[in-house]
């Protein structure tokens with residue numbers, strides 16, 4: 110079974126306050142060209158479900174096309190942290206990270222169609238902890254791994270220092286905690302600070 114864990118992109122998709130809204134428009138319609146519809150999209154790189162490149166918060170950091178693809182494809186563990194106001198290493202005490210390289214946090218705080226006003230805090234100490242446990246990707250169902258008003262982006266920086274890549278804006282309400290196979294590939298955009306992804310989880314059930 111394939112679970113779509115990406116958010117829908119349209120003119121109403123919530124964006125970071127003040128950032129470029131998503132739009133899809135027809136440049137030419139079939140009526141006009143006599144042959145085809147041709148569209149164009151405009152979007153911030155941080156709208157809905159997306160991967161951050163280190164360049165987003167570090168000017169000499171890697172850009173999106175430079176990131177290794179194997180980070181974004183493979184086994185992933187969905188962890189329920191939905192009752193937590195602050196997510197710390199203590200929340201992972203009982204979790205067995207053997208053979209887990211990718212962790213997706215299900216907070217369930219961004220389930221509506223509006224940009225959230227309050228999101229749980231992700232302790233920057235998670236960076237070194239994830240590194241110790243061999244985790245290379247942290248995914249969240251939040252617009253950011255840092256508080257919405259943060260200018261220092263401590264958790265982004267801590268994750269980068271620990272070699273943990275960042276996937277944001279997931280839609281996890283339709284999946285139960287547990288193990289899946291993730292695919293969430295960023296577009297091959299030269300020099301970009303991030304990219305939208307179509308993120309899916311697969312489990313072992315057929316069809």
Ligand SMILES: N[C@@H](CC(=O)c1ccccc1NC=O)C(=O)O
Nearest residue numbers: 125128155161252253259260277
């Ligand atoms: N860190 C957020 C985005 C972000 O911080 C942001 C996005 C657009 C405009 C301003 C932003 N942050 C400003 O402090 C993210 O990674 O998606």
Ligand SMILES: [Zn+2]
Nearest residue numbers: 155161277303
């Ligand atoms: Zn982002």
Ligand SMILES: [Zn+2]
Nearest residue numbers: 161253254277
């Ligand atoms: Zn981010």
